[in-house]
Each structure stands twice: as C-alpha cells, then as structure tokens.
Amino acid sequence: MIIRPRHFVALAFLLFSNTFVRAGDWTNYTTLNTSEGLGSNKIRALVSDADGNKWFATDGGGASRFDGANWIPYKITDGLANNYVFDIAVAGNILWFATGGGVSRYANGSWTTYTEINGLAENYVISIASDTTGGIWCGTFNRGVSKFDGAAWTTYTALDGLAGNRVQAIAVETNGTKWFGTNLGVSSFFYPDWTTYTTADGLACNDVRAIALEGVNNKWFATYGGGVSRFDGSLWSTYTAANSGLASDYVFSVTVDRDGNKWFGTNKGVSKFDGASWTTYTSADGLAENNVYAAFIEKRIRWFGTDGGASKFDDGSITISGYVKHFLEAGVGGVTVELTGRDNMSAVTDADGFYSFNALDWGDYLITPVKSGYEFNPASISTSSLRADFVSQNFTGNRPPDIPSFPSPSDGEINVSTSTALIWSGGDPDAGDTVVYDVYLSTFSPPVFRAGGAGLTYSPEELEAGSVYYWKIIAKDNYGGETEGEVWQFTALPKPETLYFIKGRVKNTAGGGLASAAITITGNASSLVLTDSDGYYEFTGLSLGDYTVTPVKENYLFAPPSLNFFPLSEDASEQDFTASGIITESGGSGVIGGAAGYVRPRSGEKAKIVLNSSAPGDVSIKIYTLDRRLVWETSLYVSAFSQQNVFWDCKNxxxxxxxxxxxxxxxSGAGIDLQRKVAVIR
Structure with a gap:
C-alpha cells in the first residue's frame, strides 16, 4: 500500500445562495402509469444504452427498459439473475447488471449469468463498472471487488489494500485508475498500488455511496451522513447541509453534467450545485419522491430514480424544427438535415419536408440540409447562445438542371459545316422549372461566353474553315440552379483546295498536231493521257505540288523531252512539245509500240526493239522507269548489217x-548508243 500525503480544507465559510427552483416540466413514471413496465417504484440505478434507451435497476422488480414510448420489464423469468438489481454498467452494446443473485450480462437479446460458481467473490453484488480495457468490476456486499476480463475472475479485498469489503460504488478514470467507495472509506487502485482515504485524511464520512469524476483532477464522493466531499488530488473540500445549500447530509448519488453542474441525490430531494449557487428539487416541485438514489443527465433532460418511481425533468430543453420545400411549395422528403454544435445529430425530412430536433441543450448550432442532386437556399442556418425553441427554420431545395448532353456536332467530330448550328439535350428534374442555356464557344479551351438565354440550339456566325472549336453549355433554371456541361470539341470543314491544270499540244515539225502521243504526269499525282486528233492533251484537278510532264510515241523524239513544274502553283496552259526524228524499222535501231503507237499488253501486244548495226558485237538492252529504277534487262550478240528484233512483254x-x-x-553495244521511250497502257 502507498501512503500519500493528505491535506484537509475545512469549509469555514461557503457562500449560500437562495434555493430557487427554475420552472420546468416534470414527468413521473411508476408501476401504475407504465402498466407495470416499470418493475418497481424503488429505483436504485439508471443508465442510457448505445441506442438511447433508458434502463432502470429496481429493488425487487428486476430491470426495466424505456425507449421513450414503451416500457419492457426484465425479470428472473426472462434470464436476469435476480429481481433485486442495484446497479447497471454499459460497455458498448453490452449491459451488465449487479443483482442480489450474481451478475447478469445482456447482449443481442440474450442473457448470461455469473455467480460464485464461476469465480465471482459473492452473489450479492451492489455496484458494477466497466474499465478502459473492457474489464468488468463487481463490488460485493461483504467480500470485496471481483474483476472479470472475459475469461478469468480476480478478487481484491481489504487484505490487498481495499478500504473495506463492502464496495458500494465504483468509478474508472480514463488513465485506468479505479476508485472504490466502501463503508470504511474510499480506495484508489492503479496496478499494483492501492491508496486509501478516510475521515482522517479529509473525507466527510467513511460510508461512501457514490463517486463521480469531474475532468482530470476532481473526484466527488457522496457519503451517508457526512455530505459530499471533493478531492482534487491534494486538497479535500466538504459540503454539508450546514455549510452549503445541500439538501441533506445523507447522499445516495452524485452526477456531473456537461456544463460542470453537480447533481446530488439525497433523502430530501436532489440538489444541483453550479459551483456558486445551489438549487434543490423535491416532491413539492414535481419530483416523484424525495429519496433519490440515482440520476442520469441527458442534455437538459434530467432523470432521477427515487423510492417512488422515476422522474424526468425537462429543464428548458429546446426544439429546432422547420421545413425543406421546393420553390413551388412542394415538400422535399428524404433530406438529411445535419445538426452540429452543442449537440450533434441528424434527422430526415418526411413527405411534407418537415424535420425536428427535440430535447436539445442550450448553445450554438448549425443546421445543414443534405441530399444528393439538390442545392439548398440557404446552404445552412446558424444560431448562437440558443436558449429557446428555434422553429420555422426553413430551407428551399432545388434540383439543378440536367447535365447538357448529346451534343451536335458530336464531341470530336470533323469536317463540320462552317454554317452549322449547335444542338444539345437538356431539361430539369423538377417539373415546372424553366431552363435556359448559356453558350460558350471559341477556338481555344476553356471556351468563352458567346450567348445567354438560349434554348436547346444556337446558330453561331460563320465558323472559320479548318479550325478546331471548343464549346460547352451551362444550364440555368429559374430558381438559381446551375449545371455546367463538359467541354466538347469539333473541327470545321477545311477550306476547299485550289486545284490547277496543265494543258498543251504536241506538234510535228510541220506544225500539225500529233495524235495518240502518250503524255504522262508524275510527282504529286501520276496519270497518262493520249493526245487527241489535233495533238492536244490536258491534266486537270491538280493540287499544289511538284510535277513532271513527259511525252512519248514510237519512233519520235520530243523537244523538250519533258516539262517540270516545281511547284505547280497556278494553271499552266500552252505547255507544248514538238515531235521529230521519225525512226523506221529499216532505217536503224529503235523501239516500236503496238498498233496505236503504244503497247497494250492485255491485248497481247509487246514492245518491239529493233537492232541494226554496222559492226558485230554484244548489245545490252535495259528498261527503266522515269525515275531510273531498273525494270528489265537482256543482252545478245548481233551481226553486222543484219536486223535483229527483241520483244519485251511488259513485265519486270x-x-x-x-x-x-x-x-x-x-x-548500247556493237556501235549502238540509243535512248528511247515506250508507253505502256493496260
């Protein structure tokens, strides 16, 4: 055992204030007006579970649950260990009951009981609490305190350092320190050390019935016959009926509310101490009965357990309520309204758009409606230092217009007419809303504003040919709702290409036209035409670029051999050639085409190459494309003054x-050195 220095401060003087009972609403519950849902009028403890249900421990009537509307009793026949219930502990979603027949655990609708057979020190359990690790501490009537860790039991008695073996109250600090109120003083336990405090240290009376923790340092001890003691870790202060406004020195319970007010249940009513003044409530004010054994403070609702039933005191709780409606006054249901501030909770509007928060404490609040797809005006409502009902806090809910979609031109479309109209789909989910559209259009992104108040189509001025355009639509309804569409793009039809022609005439040396001469064009485009009966030819539809025009006809030479256009950037007329130097089959070597002056392989024609040499020798024949790529070749020996013919089948x-x-x-070879052209038309 660790013995710590104790200091005692006697309250030689304490400022008394007049006992004043603030007007409030009292509601009492007894076995009579709850159809015996309250098992007994003698209430020894009360708590609130995770769902807000209130649980009452009664003396001989078991435990009772109240959900705000309905009462349900639980007794031995339901699974409770004993109908004498002295205390209740809440551990998450599990409730533990200290009874005259052991400890009962209630979870998910099922009961489990632990007794001496399981390891409990004694079946007569009068106090119970859960610690920060989930352990359950059970104070017995005569055999100390037992701890259950979920698997094993451990018991501590006066031999271990406990002040006394009758453990009437248990409290657990956030750091894990346990406080035990006994009939012989109060003990603190932080493993493995025990410390005991008695009247010799400053405790008002050794018979400690209840303990409350306030903040980090202050501990409050309710005693039977000595009033109330406060211990701050160093100094003791005592409040009695003689030196304060405490109703009686016989104190059964102590509770600290969220504002720091202390509530003391005595045999002469319940006293409230705010740190400066005292207020006492008795049966004359509405309390069910003056012996108050338990209290539970919920915002501004105070619950008290007495020997005459349960009392609910609404000490000025407030209500916040209102409607969420559309501009057309139709209620918007299914809106989650979030309340933050002094109390934090949420509510969902009904079909008429109504919401309500009840039994609220005084303070600052922020009200915010939330529903997917909706915008609200105002976005939130705030209030400060609220101390009265705050009703008609209304919001207007509006669903913004539908997202503009299905654009025409479609996103990414090309070759769009420069006089196109922009078209899209839209609308609004709220019937009766009017929607207009703002159009944004430019040749860069993000696009800039072009027009407002449009319908579902917009015709811009003539677009720039070949340009990429970016556009988007913002839909606006008549209640301020806006929806911005995505940015789309399209490419306008390019400018029509300027096309050119090349035309001319092929003449003989006498100035007459040479018919059926093959004229080829190569470069940006490739084509072949034959001159008409007057020797004229023409190439049309030529785009800007480089071209070469070359004439050819069997046994003719042309001047110039070809014409170059580097580049062709305008129409070219009178591009003429002169044909001369006719070669006959008997007059020397040369190339002879088909019957029409050019070779038509699909008609069975072949190019005929005539060789006439004045000297014998080897002759090489090579055929090229105009860009000098070798197509075909052969060689042969020729005799002098003897004509020999070679036929080419127009294959590579x-x-x-x-x-x-x-x-x-x-x-070339055998005295021949000759270059000629041949036209092939398939």
Whole structure:
C-alpha cells in the first residue's frame, strides 16, 4: 500500500445562495402509469444504452427498459439473475447488471449469468463498472471487488489494500485508475498500488455511496451522513447541509453534467450545485419522491430514480424544427438535415419536408440540409447562445438542371459545316422549372461566353474553315440552379483546295498536231493521257505540288523531252512539245509500240526493239522507269548489217506485270548508243 500525503480544507465559510427552483416540466413514471413496465417504484440505478434507451435497476422488480414510448420489464423469468438489481454498467452494446443473485450480462437479446460458481467473490453484488480495457468490476456486499476480463475472475479485498469489503460504488478514470467507495472509506487502485482515504485524511464520512469524476483532477464522493466531499488530488473540500445549500447530509448519488453542474441525490430531494449557487428539487416541485438514489443527465433532460418511481425533468430543453420545400411549395422528403454544435445529430425530412430536433441543450448550432442532386437556399442556418425553441427554420431545395448532353456536332467530330448550328439535350428534374442555356464557344479551351438565354440550339456566325472549336453549355433554371456541361470539341470543314491544270499540244515539225502521243504526269499525282486528233492533251484537278510532264510515241523524239513544274502553283496552259526524228524499222535501231503507237499488253501486244548495226558485237538492252529504277534487262550478240528484233512483254525481271506509264529504253553495244521511250497502257 502507498501512503500519500493528505491535506484537509475545512469549509469555514461557503457562500449560500437562495434555493430557487427554475420552472420546468416534470414527468413521473411508476408501476401504475407504465402498466407495470416499470418493475418497481424503488429505483436504485439508471443508465442510457448505445441506442438511447433508458434502463432502470429496481429493488425487487428486476430491470426495466424505456425507449421513450414503451416500457419492457426484465425479470428472473426472462434470464436476469435476480429481481433485486442495484446497479447497471454499459460497455458498448453490452449491459451488465449487479443483482442480489450474481451478475447478469445482456447482449443481442440474450442473457448470461455469473455467480460464485464461476469465480465471482459473492452473489450479492451492489455496484458494477466497466474499465478502459473492457474489464468488468463487481463490488460485493461483504467480500470485496471481483474483476472479470472475459475469461478469468480476480478478487481484491481489504487484505490487498481495499478500504473495506463492502464496495458500494465504483468509478474508472480514463488513465485506468479505479476508485472504490466502501463503508470504511474510499480506495484508489492503479496496478499494483492501492491508496486509501478516510475521515482522517479529509473525507466527510467513511460510508461512501457514490463517486463521480469531474475532468482530470476532481473526484466527488457522496457519503451517508457526512455530505459530499471533493478531492482534487491534494486538497479535500466538504459540503454539508450546514455549510452549503445541500439538501441533506445523507447522499445516495452524485452526477456531473456537461456544463460542470453537480447533481446530488439525497433523502430530501436532489440538489444541483453550479459551483456558486445551489438549487434543490423535491416532491413539492414535481419530483416523484424525495429519496433519490440515482440520476442520469441527458442534455437538459434530467432523470432521477427515487423510492417512488422515476422522474424526468425537462429543464428548458429546446426544439429546432422547420421545413425543406421546393420553390413551388412542394415538400422535399428524404433530406438529411445535419445538426452540429452543442449537440450533434441528424434527422430526415418526411413527405411534407418537415424535420425536428427535440430535447436539445442550450448553445450554438448549425443546421445543414443534405441530399444528393439538390442545392439548398440557404446552404445552412446558424444560431448562437440558443436558449429557446428555434422553429420555422426553413430551407428551399432545388434540383439543378440536367447535365447538357448529346451534343451536335458530336464531341470530336470533323469536317463540320462552317454554317452549322449547335444542338444539345437538356431539361430539369423538377417539373415546372424553366431552363435556359448559356453558350460558350471559341477556338481555344476553356471556351468563352458567346450567348445567354438560349434554348436547346444556337446558330453561331460563320465558323472559320479548318479550325478546331471548343464549346460547352451551362444550364440555368429559374430558381438559381446551375449545371455546367463538359467541354466538347469539333473541327470545321477545311477550306476547299485550289486545284490547277496543265494543258498543251504536241506538234510535228510541220506544225500539225500529233495524235495518240502518250503524255504522262508524275510527282504529286501520276496519270497518262493520249493526245487527241489535233495533238492536244490536258491534266486537270491538280493540287499544289511538284510535277513532271513527259511525252512519248514510237519512233519520235520530243523537244523538250519533258516539262517540270516545281511547284505547280497556278494553271499552266500552252505547255507544248514538238515531235521529230521519225525512226523506221529499216532505217536503224529503235523501239516500236503496238498498233496505236503504244503497247497494250492485255491485248497481247509487246514492245518491239529493233537492232541494226554496222559492226558485230554484244548489245545490252535495259528498261527503266522515269525515275531510273531498273525494270528489265537482256543482252545478245548481233551481226553486222543484219536486223535483229527483241520483244519485251511488259513485265519486270521477276515476271510480274508492270503498271501503265512511260519507260526508258537504253540500247548500247556493237556501235549502238540509243535512248528511247515506250508507253505502256493496260
């Protein structure tokens, strides 16, 4: 045992205040007006569970539960250990009952009882509490205190350091220190150390019936015959009927509310001490009976357990209520209204949009409605130092317009007409709302405002050809709701391309037109045309770019050999050629096309290469495209003054058919050095 220094301060003088009972509403519950839902009028303890239900321990009538509307009694026949219930402890969702026949545990509708057989020191249990680790401490009438950790029991008695073996009250600090009120003093226990305090240390009386903890330091001890003692860890102070406004020195219970007020249950009513003044309530004020054994403070609702039933005292609790409606006065149901401040809770509006918070304490509050898809005006309502009902706190709920969708032009669309109209879908979930639309449009993102108050279509001025446009729609209803759509984009149709032509005439040396000459164009485009009967040719629909035009006809040479347009940036007319130097089959070497002057392989025609040499020797023949890619080649020995013919089937070296076009024919060897062109048309 650790013996600590004790200091005693006798209250030589304490400021008395006039006993004044504030007007309030009293409601008393007895076995008569609860249809015996309250098991007995002699109430020894009362608590509130996790769901807000009130539980009453009665002397001989078991335990009773009250949900605010209905009473349910629990007795031995229901599973309770004994009908004499002296105390109740709440541990999360589990309730523990100290009875004259052991300890009962109630969880999820099921009862479990522990007795001496299980390890409990004594079946006559008169106090009970749960600690910070989930342990249950059970104070017995004559055999000390037993702890249950969920698996094993441990008992402590006066031999271990407990002041006395009759443990009438238990309190547990947040640091784990346990306080035990006995008939022989009060003990604190912080494993493994025990400390005991008695009248020799400053305690008002050794018969301690109740303990309350206030903050970190103050401990309040209700004694039977000595009044109330406060211990701050160093100094003791005692309040009695003689030196204060305490109703009686026979004190059964002590409770500290959220404002620091102390409530003392005595045999002459209940006394409230706010630190400066005292107020006492008795049966004359509405209390069910003057022997007050238990108290439970819930905001501004005070519950008292007496020898004549349970008393509920509404000490000026307040109500906050109102409606959530649409602008058209239709109620908005299903809105979660959140209340924060002195008390924190939430309510859901009914079909008429009504919400209400009742039995609230005085203080500051913030009211905020919340519902998915809704905007509210005002967004919240606040009040400070509220001490009266706060009703008609109304909100207007509005669902903003639907998100603009289904755009036309569609998102990412290309080649959109420069005179297009913008079209989209919209609407509003609230029937009766009017919706207009703001249009944002520009060639950069985010787009800029272009027009307001539009319907579901908007026709901008002529768009810039080839430009990328960004646009979005903001929908607005007539009650201030706004919905911003996403940013879409489209590309306007590009400017029409400027196209050019090249045309001219192929003439012979006499100035007449040369018909059926093959004219090819290569570069940005490739094509082949034949001159008409007057020697004219034409290429049209040519875009900006580089081109080469080349004429060819069997046994003709052309001047110039080709015409270059680097680039072609305007129409080119009178692009003429002169044909000359006719080569005959008997006059020397050359290339002869088909019947029309060009080779048509699909008609069975072949290019005929004629070799006439004045000297014998090897001759090489190579055929190229106009860009000098080798297509076909062969070689052979020729005799002097003897014509030899070579036929080309218009296929490449791999035996594949070649494309239409003009090809270069190089002949060299045996005194021949000749370049000619041949036109192939499939």
């Amino acid at each position: 070296k791999s035996g594949q058919e070649i494309a239409s076009g003009i090809y270069l024919v190089n002949i």
